[in-house]
């Protein structure tokens with residue numbers, strides 16, 4: 001099975017912190033596998049996800065030891081464009097990161113930012129809409145531009 005995420009002996013200490021937020025984490029995630037990470041507050045769940053998304057260490061100061069690989073490549077060796085095409089990150093309050101007012105525009109915005117051509121955007125748009133609970137609304141421009149507006153619950157269910 002293809003390994004999507006491979007973490008080996010990962011330690012992370014935020015700048016000025018006395019202790020490591022992550023201590024000797026080793027795990028693998030296979031393609032199609034769904035992994036739940038549970039733990040008490042401040043145990044490092046968000047820190048682990050930021051390490052997988054590349055936000056750590058790219059835009060966070062601290063000390064990292066060990067490796068995080070996405071599809072075999074070290075996150076440090078992936079540029080922003082490669083990371084954006086490989087990994088998505090939904091914050092605790094997903095509504096804070098929506099930029100558009102309807103599902104269709106929200107999905108297309110991400111795909112346009114990857115500078116995909118229109119045929120590929122269409123293909124991915126329909127594939128995403130197929131999987132989401134908002135299938136009818138998402139793929140029908142009439143619905144998405146009118147009935148779908150301001151529908152936070154639909155946007156939430158359609159977030160990556």
Ligand SMILES: Nc1ncnc2c1ncn2[C@@H]1O[C@H](COP(=O)(O)OP(=O)(O)OP(=O)(O)O)[C@@H](O)[C@H]1O
Nearest residue numbers: 014015017021039040041042043044045046047048
């Ligand atoms: N930007 C930061 N700078 C310094 N320390 C941080 C930073 N972000 C988190 N921490 C510390 O790292 C540790 C892990 O925090 P993290 O936010 O990853 O935990 P969490 O499991 O996601 O918590 P929660 O359940 O509250 O969301 C905590 O001790 C926290 O105070």
Ligand SMILES: [Mg+2]
Nearest residue numbers: 045046047092
């Ligand atoms: Mg958290």
